[in-house]
Amino acid sequence: MTDLASSGTRRTGGTAASNGRGLTGLLLVSAPVALLGWLIIYPIFNAIARTLVVQTETGTAFSVDTYVRFFSDGYALANLWLTLWVTAVCAALLLAICLPLALYLRFAKSRVAGVLQGLALFPMFVPSVILAYALIRTIGPNGGVDLVLNALGLPKINSPYLTPWGPIIGLVWDNIPLTTLMLVAGLGAVSDNAVEAARDAGARPLALLRHIIFPQIGNAMLVVLSFTVLSIFSAFTLPYVLGPASPEMMGPFMQRTFSQVMDTRMAVTQAVISFLICAVFGAFYVRSIAKNREARR
Amino acid sequence: MAQLTLKNLGKSFDDTDVIRDLSLDVADGELVCLLGPSGSGKSTVLRMVGGFETPNRGAILIDGEDHTRVPPEKRPTGMVFQSHALWSHMSVAGNVAFGLKLRGLPKAQIRQKVQEALALVGLKGYGERRVWQLSGGQQQRVAIARALVLEPKILLLDEPFASLDQHLRERLREELRDIQRRLGITTLFVTHGQDEALALADRIVVLRGGEIEQVASPDRMYRGPQTRFVAGFIGSMNFLPCDMRGGVSDHPLFAVRAAVPDGPVELAIRPEALTLCPARGTGMRVHLVTDYGTHLLVDVDLPDGGRLKAMCPPSARYETGQEVAPEASHVALFRGDAKLAEVTLERRVAVHV
Ligand SMILES: Nc1ncnc2c1ncn2[C@@H]1O[C@H](COP(=O)(O)OP(=O)(O)O)[C@@H](O)[C@H]1O
Numbered sequence: 095m096t097d098l099a100s101s102g103t104r105r106t107g108g109t110a111a112s113n114g115r116g117l118t119g120l121l122l123v124s125a126p127v128a129l130l131g132w133l134i135i136y137p138i139f140n141a142i143a144r145t146l147v148v149q150t151e152t153g154t155a156f157s158v159d160t161y162v163r164f165f166s167d168g169y170a171l172a173n174l175w176l177t178l179w180v181t182a183v184c185a186a187l188l189l190a191i192c193l194p195l196a197l198y199l200r201f202a203k204s205r206v207a208g209v210l211q212g213l214a215l216f217p218m219f220v221p222s223v224i225l226a227y228a229l230i231r232t233i234g235p236n237g238g239v240d241l242v243l244n245a246l247g248l249p250k251i252n253s254p255y256l257t258p259w260g261p262i263i264g265l266v267w268d269n270i271p272l273t274t275l276m277l278v279a280g281l282g283a284v285s286d287n288a289v290e291a292a293r294d295a296g297a298r299p300l301a302l303l304r305h306i307i308f309p310q311i312g313n314a315m316l317v318v319l320s321f322t323v324l325s326i327f328s329a330f331t332l333p334y335v336l337g338p339a340s341p342e343m344m345g346p347f348m349q350r351t352f353s354q355v356m357d358t359r360m361a362v363t364q365a366v367i368s369f370l371i372c373a374v375f376g377a378f379y380v381r382s383i384a385k386n387r388e389a390r391r
Numbered sequence: 392m393a394q395l396t397l398k399n400l401g402k403s404f405d406d407t408d409v410i411r412d413l414s415l416d417v418a419d420g421e422l423v424c425l426l427g428p429s430g431s432g433k434s435t436v437l438r439m440v441g442g443f444e445t446p447n448r449g450a451i452l453i454d455g456e457d458h459t460r461v462p463p464e465k466r467p468t469g470m471v472f473q474s475h476a477l478w479s480h481m482s483v484a485g486n487v488a489f490g491l492k493l494r495g496l497p498k499a500q501i502r503q504k505v506q507e508a509l510a511l512v513g514l515k516g517y518g519e520r521r522v523w524q525l526s527g528g529q530q531q532r533v534a535i536a537r538a539l540v541l542e543p544k545i546l547l548l549d550e551p552f553a554s555l556d557q558h559l560r561e562r563l564r565e566e567l568r569d570i571q572r573r574l575g576i577t578t579l580f581v582t583h584g585q586d587e588a589l590a591l592a593d594r595i596v597v598l599r600g601g602e603i604e605q606v607a608s609p610d611r612m613y614r615g616p617q618t619r620f621v622a623g624f625i626g627s628m629n630f631l632p633c634d635m636r637g638g639v640s641d642h643p644l645f646a647v648r649a650a651v652p653d654g655p656v657e658l659a660i661r662p663e664a665l666t667l668c669p670a671r672g673t674g675m676r677v678h679l680v681t682d683y684g685t686h687l688l689v690d691v692d693l694p695d696g697g698r699l700k701a702m703c704p705p706s707a708r709y710e711t712g713q714e715v716a717p718e719a720s721h722v723a724l725f726r727g728d729a730k731l732a733e734v735t736l737e738r739r740v741a742v743h744v
């Protein structure tokens with residue numbers, strides 16, 4: 095599904111017309127490439143450089159002191175672990191929720207599936223701040239759920255508000271639409287005939303999932319995983335509003351280091367570390383796509 | 392070996408009747424072709440036999456046992472789809488072996504059976520290839536091997552060669568016919584190509600709008616179509632509208648005698664039942680001659696604006712614009728959709744130039 099780049103015929107002609115077209119193509123491509131360089135590539139290297147270069151009386155010097163500080167600081171490490179843990183839990187929950195949903199949307203032929211597809215996309219249009227507020231009002235202390243329980247004479251819930259489960263619930267909810275969409279798109283690669291042929295060969299639902307469906311949507315799952323990691327590392331609103339104060343997730347941590355501790359270099363270092371972790375997942379994803387395309391050649 | 396019975400099958404989608412009331416017996420080892428235009432319900436019938444659709448009415452019996460509601464994974468049927476049904480993440484051998492693995496057969500036996508199945512379809516030594524490295528024809532062979540390796544009682548094929556080019560289609564058709572004969576497997580084959588049905592089938596079932604129009608051997612289907620629809624759908628046919636008056640048709644060219652009540656009829660004449668003799672003053676002129684090597688197909692313009700197709704021996708010579716007189720040796724009479732009579736005529740003249 096993500097295999098968008100065409101591997102069409104390579105142009106070898108040398109006529110004036112085709113050269114003209116080549117130039118136009120180059121110009122068209124140069125705009126996004128320039129933007130990419132200016133807005134993404136340059137800031138990355140700039141940020142990395144700023145963390146590694148310090149101003150001293152004698153001029154500038156190379157130093158990894160902020161990295162050393164980050165990795166020897168128990169609090170910073172706790173924040174990183176919390177973020178990684180939240181990411182893992184969110185990814186697991188998202189797959190657990192969205193996979194059945196996507197399977198249903200892909201293979202059910204009823205009209206209910208259409209309605210459900212619309213519903214599944216709904217969270218995409220709710221801004222995180224409003225979502226956070228709504229969650230506080232329902233599962234926060236003395237929220238909607240508590241009121242109902244209280245009316246029934248039951249004890250209050252142990253509210254996830256200001257615990258890691260607060261942002262987890264919010265992030266999962268927020269990411270359901272995109273995850274479902276990506277999985278449905280991935281499942282589009284599994285043809286109806288392929289599934290029916292497997293049933294014909296004697297595969298029951300579980301064998302069907304294991305041997306036919308999952309192996310064909312490995313790529314989609316990898317994309318989902320990468321996207322989850324990226325969006326959770328860069329999430330700010332939900333962890334900030336719903337999450338615990340200590341340890342805190344990387345988003346709020348960076349923001350606080352920047353604007354309250356006013357340690358810009360440290361904040362950038364935290365950002366670079368987050369980026370490197372995301373880049374590892376990005377590399378996995380790119381490699382899997384490249385491998386796929388190679389195999390298909 | 393197996394025998395298949397469909398009893399008063401009915402199926403509707405969204406309150407539309409797709410199959411109305413279909414009954415059919417397929418004998419042990421027989422190859423039956425379901426033939427019909429697109430949308431006539433052929434696939435639906437096949438999918439009901441395979442267990443992929445549940446009939447709303449009626450029953451499906453295999454060897455006398457009711458299988459109407461048995462899911463596909465438990466049916467003794469093997470299906471070959473038109474396309475895109477191979478599992479691209481497995482090798483060719485993996486595809487063929489899948490069903491055997493699910494049945495928990497020992498490894499050595501699986502390997503043996505897979506090799507035999509691949510050899511049967513002419514793909515010996517292709518086991519380790521990936522399916523997307525194969526051509527369209529080879530992929531369909533793998534699909535056939537995959538269905539056959541499980542030794543189904545009934546083999547089902549849904550337009551398996553429709554996406555292949557003419558040449559390959561004919562070759563695979565012959566190979567399938569050979570394999571089917573050799574294994575003696577009861578087979579239901581869906582196609583919308585009448586040539587495919589005529590070439591393959593022991594018996595042809597013509598479907599139209601979810602109902603059986605006619606069931607007959609290819610020979611009977613071609614030479615004795617029972618309805619106007621079958622007459623037009625199988626092979627090519629000239630239809631000439633005219634009136635019956637006192638037992639004789641009033642067509643200026645073909646005065647056919649038949650004990651038929653007065654009223655409008657259509658004369659149906661196969662191109663090969665027509666002979667063209669050079670003549671003058673008939674007003675019928677050769678419009679186009681197409682040389683097929685084995686025969687000539689001659690289009691003749693009629694004075695009333697109609698056109699006839701006649702099949703002539705390759706040695707004959709016709710010029711465009713040349714005047715001719717057609718003669719028919721065999722004519723069927725249809726009124727509406729029903730056949731009224733069939734008439735074999737004696738040749739008055741048999742002159743070839
Ligand atoms: N799953 C389905 N849902 C709704 N209508 C269907 C479905 N399958 C087939 N049909 C309808 O049933 C009719 C017969 O279809 P089909 O059996 O595929 O015809 P054929 O194979 O002869 O071309 C068509 O009009 C088609 O639109």
Ligand SMILES: [Mg+2]
Pocket residue numbers: 433434435
């Ligand atoms: Mg069909």
